[in-house]
Amino acid sequence: MTNKLILLRHGQSEWNEKNLFTGWVDVRLTDQGRGEAARAGELLAESGVLPDVLYTSVLSRAIQTANLALEAADRMWIPVVRSWRLNERHYGALQGLDKAETLQKYGETQFMEWRRSYDTPPPVLEDSNEWSQANDARYEGIDGERPQTECLEDVVTRLIPYWENVILPDLRAGKTVLVTAHGNSLRALVKHLEGISDEDIAGLNIPTGMPLVYEIGEDGTPSGAGTYLDPEAAAAGAAAVAAQGK
Numbered sequence: 001m002t003n004k005l006i007l008l009r010h011g012q013s014e015w016n017e018k019n020l021f022t023g024w025v026d027v028r029l030t031d032q033g034r035g036e037a038a039r040a041g042e043l044l045a046e047s048g049v050l051p052d053v054l055y056t057s058v059l060s061r062a063i064q065t066a067n068l069a070l071e072a073a074d075r076m077w078i079p080v081v082r083s084w085r086l087n088e089r090h091y092g093a094l095q096g097l098d099k100a101e102t103l104q105k106y107g108e109t110q111f112m113e114w115r116r117s118y119d120t121p122p123p124v125l126e127d128s129n130e131w132s133q134a135n136d137a138r139y140e141g142i143d144g145e146r147p148q149t150e151c152l153e154d155v156v157t158r159l160i161p162y163w164e165n166v167i168l169p170d171l172r173a174g175k176t177v178l179v180t181a182h183g184n185s186l187r188a189l190v191k192h193l194e195g196i197s198d199e200d201i202a203g204l205n206i207p208t209g210m211p212l213v214y215e216i217g218e219d220g221t222p223s224g225a226g227t228y229l230d231p232e233a234a235a236a237g238a239a240a241v242a243a244q245g246k
């Protein structure tokens with residue numbers, strides 16, 4: 001028996017539009033992003049992939065995206081579970097910086113190392129920095145684990161146990177699960193699901209607002225690669241993410 005898992009990156013955010021490194025900074029969706037989120041919900045309804053339960057990060061752009069998608073799919077009533085473990089990768093001292101200026105200043109090799117290498121985190125973001133989450137009430141309970149920077153490997157470490165112990169049991173119980181999260185937290189999950197190597201994951205980019213569907217078996221592994229419900233739009237969106245900063 002297989003059950004459906006839908007992965008959905010939030011729609012375009014205000015800082016995606018401005019080309020700024022975002023991470024844990026809690027920015028909202030743009031008008032375009034809200035449209036992408038609603039379209040994602042329409043795609044779910046049109047293809048009959050209707051979620052029974054929603055998992056989101058605790059960041060507003062993912063929550064807004066889920067709300068708009070579920071409204072469009074007429075599934076606003078499903079139970080919701082939120083966790084910081086689905087948050088975007090914490091971007092350390094890069095949070096708030098312009099991607100094009102950072103590329104210019106540090107060069108392509110360093111820029112790509114910070115953006116897409118598996119195990120090199122950006123420099124730490126001090127708690128006194130204006131883009132720090134040190135005093136953000138939503139992280140009060142996780143103080144010992146609140147990061148000041150993360151590489152993708154750190155995201156895998158905080159996310160995969162949550163996938164295995166919390167999300168997967170819902171799939172095993174026969175539910176269709178929607179996970180609304182972020183470019184890099186979803187890259188971590190896709191890496192795990194598809195067994196992508198530490199090197200090859202650098203080439204994977206997740207477009208905004210495009211539902212990606214997996215069939216998950218009893219053993220927790222997918223029956224194959226994920227399928228975007230709108231493959232052409234997803235390919236164009238992924239290429240745009242890859243080109244950021246250029």
Ligand SMILES: O=C(O)[C@@H](CO)OP(=O)(O)O
Nearest residue numbers: 020021022023088115183
């Ligand atoms: O800034 C960020 O938090 C992420 C996602 O928008 O950017 P990138 O794709 O460069 O990792």
